[in-house]
Amino acid sequence: MKKTLILVLLLTGCATPGAVTQKPDPKQVDEMRATAKTLAMQLGGKLKAEMEANGPAAAVGVCKKIAPQIAADLSKQTGWKVGRVGTRVRNAETGTPDAWNAKALAEFSQRMKQGEKPDAMELAEVVAEPSGKYLRYAKAIAVQPLCLTCHGSPKDIPEGVKARLQAEYPMDKATGYSLGELRGAVVVKRPL
Numbered sequence: 001m002k003k004t005l006i007l008v009l010l011l012t013g014c015a016t017p018g019a020v021t022q023k024p025d026p027k028q029v030d031e032m033r034a035t036a037k038t039l040a041m042q043l044g045g046k047l048k049a050e051m052e053a054n055g056p057a058a059a060v061g062v063c064k065k066i067a068p069q070i071a072a073d074l075s076k077q078t079g080w081k082v083g084r085v086g087t088r089v090r091n092a093e094t095g096t097p098d099a100w101n102a103k104a105l106a107e108f109s110q111r112m113k114q115g116e117k118p119d120a121m122e123l124a125e126v127v128a129e130p131s132g133k134y135l136r137y138a139k140a141i142a143v144q145p146l147c148l149t150c151h152g153s154p155k156d157i158p159e160g161v162k163a164r165l166q167a168e169y170p171m172d173k174a175t176g177y178s179l180g181e182l183r184g185a186v187v188v189k190r191p192l
C-alpha cells in the first residue's frame with residue numbers, strides 16, 4: 001500500500017511539464033539573475049524618469065515602446081530569450097506566460113501565501129522541450145506604489161492614463177492590482 005503511494009507520487013512528479021532532474025549550473029543562474037536585474041532596473045529607471053518629466057499618461061506610450069526594446073536588446077546581447085510575463089496581461093503578445101512560466105507564477109503565488117517575501121523570490125530549472133534543453137529562470141515582480149498608477153484599481157488610475165490605456169490596449173487585463181501583490185515575473189530562457 002505504502003509502496004503504491006510512493007510510486008504514484010513519483011509518477012505525478014515526473015509528469016510536471018518538461019522538468020528534468022538535471023541541476024541548474026549556479027554560475028549560469030547567476031548570469032541569468034544579473035540579466036533579469038538589468039531589465040528591471042533599466043525599465044524602472046526609464047519609467048520613473050518619464051513619469052516625472054511628462055506625466056503618467058505619456059509614460060504609457062514610452063512603456064509600450066521601451067519595454068519591448070529593452071527586452072529585445074538584452075536578448076540580442078545574451079542570445080537568450082529575455083522578457084516579462086504577467087499574472088494578468090496588458091500586452092498579450094509578449095506578456096502571456098507559457099507552461100513553465102505559468103508554473104513559476106503559480107509557485108511564487110503559493111510561496112507568498114506562505115509568508116515568503118517576493119523581493120528575492122526566484123525559480124531556476126532545466127527543462128526539456130521539443131526543440132531541446134533549456135535553463136529557465138523567473139524572478140518574481142511585486143506591485144510597488146508607482147505601479148498602481150497604471151495597474152491599480154480604477155480609483156488609483158488617473159483619467160488621462162485610463163484613456164491612454166483604453167486606446168493602446170483595448171484588451172487590457174492588467175489592472176485591479178493592489179500593493180504587494182504578485183504582478184508577474186522577469187523571465188529568461190537559455191538554450192543548453
Ligand code: HEC
Nearest residue numbers: 059060063064067084085086089090091095147150174184
Ligand atoms: C505609465 C504606466 C505604467 C506604470 C507606472 C507601470 N506599468 Fe507595467 N505596463 C505598462 C504598459 C503600457 C505595459 C505594456 C507594455 C508592452 O506593450 O510591452 C505594461 C506591462 C507590464 C508587464 C508585462 C506583462 C503585461 O501585462 O503585458 C509587467 C510585468 C508590468 N507592466 C509590471 C509593472 C510593475 C511591477 C510596475 C511598477 C514598478 C509597472 N508595471 C508600472 C504601463 C505601466
